[in-house]
Amino acid sequence: MNLFNRNDKTGETRQQTQTPAQPQPTAPQAQPQQPQPRAESVAAKPAAPPPVPTPAPQTPSAKTGAPMASVISKALKITGQLESTEDIQIDGQIEGDVRGVGVKIGQNAKVKGTVYGDEVELSGSIEGKIEAKKVVLNGTARMTGDIVHQEIKVEAGAYISGTLTPELGKSDSKPALKPVATSASVTPITH
Amino acid sequence: MLTLTRRSEAQRPGSKTAPGMSEAPPSLLGPGVGIQGELEIEGELVIAGLVRGYIAALKLVIAPGGIVEGDIVAREVIIAGRLNGRVFAPSVTVEASAEVEGRLFHTNITVAQGARVSGRMPWRPVNYFETLDQLPEART
Numbered sequence: 192m193n194l195f196n197r198n199d200k201t202g203e204t205r206q207q208t209q210t211p212a213q214p215q216p217t218a219p220q221a222q223p224q225q226p227q228p229r230a231e232s233v234a235a236k237p238a239a240p241p242p243v244p245t246p247a248p249q250t251p252s253a254k255t256g257a258p259m260a261s262v263i264s265k266a267l268k269i270t271g272q273l274e275s276t277e278d279i280q281i282d283g284q285i286e287g288d289v290r291g292v293g294v295k296i297g298q299n300a301k302v303k304g305t306v307y308g309d310e311v312e313l314s315g316s317i318e319g320k321i322e323a324k325k326v327v328l329n330g331t332a333r334m335t336g337d338i339v340h341q342e343i344k345v346e347a348g349a350y351i352s353g354t355l356t357p358e359l360g361k362s363d364s365k366p367a368l369k370p371v372a373t374s375a376s377v378t379p380i381t382h
Numbered sequence: 383m384l385t386l387t388r389r390s391e392a393q394r395p396g397s398k399t400a401p402g403m404s405e406a407p408p409s410l411l412g413p414g415v416g417i418q419g420e421l422e423i424e425g426e427l428v429i430a431g432l433v434r435g436y437i438a439a440l441k442l443v444i445a446p447g448g449i450v451e452g453d454i455v456a457r458e459v460i461i462a463g464r465l466n467g468r469v470f471a472p473s474v475t476v477e478a479s480a481e482v483e484g485r486l487f488h489t490n491i492t493v494a495q496g497a498r499v500s501g502r503m504p505w506r507p508v509n510y511f512e513t514l515d516q517l518p519e520a521r522t
Contacts, residue, residue, distance in 0.1 A: 268422045
């Protein structure tokens, strides 16, 4: 990738002499996605690709590729670990642990395993455990297992079999914050 | 799990080719999603994140930026991201932005100019995929 970027830049600088003004306004939007394909085409046949027409066909494909909310539809079954740094909607079946930020588990979804997250909203069923700062159990939720949380909301109709423990972060996240604070108060020893 | 191609074949004559595909929107695994394990879907799956493991789908799209390490069994596979592993699909499309290392078992294949493919692309008749009960052992 780095190599390509370099190639790409050198290619640009060569061509910029021709049209210095045009590539720049389009650049900030498309740049992150651009380097790969263009670099490849540069590598394949150095002379051919002019700088202006190439971004046009690439940006639509980049648009369809980039802004997506992750959806695990009901037809999908996953056996294994799932990790996500973005919000995720689960309507399918998962056997294994889920680690996410915002996790929404739809009505027909089934999860066997532990669901970790900042915010977990359950309308389907979990057999396992939830560990999240904020937990919402909707009326259709079916939870078999323990819930470790800071905040919880349970709607009428939700089925829970397990214990609720409002202790998330007492062992995990708060100690991570405290040492920083104490070290900060200790450090100003210097003049 | 590998009988998926058969199952989907069985669905076809029932005049309900579409429901599996259109009823549920295609599953999307965004750039921030990583999965290790087995994925089975009777429909379309778009991967823009990272998947390590086995994937069975009707249609699989590896979007630009998506990475798959493992074997894929599907009817149709479109690769615009990175793949390290094997593909078993009657229809395979390798886009210009793709980087493929491994084997692409196919009946019908399209490789765009600019794609990086290192590996073999063995041709197989369609019925090879329909009778594919077990994947051949990976030879590395």
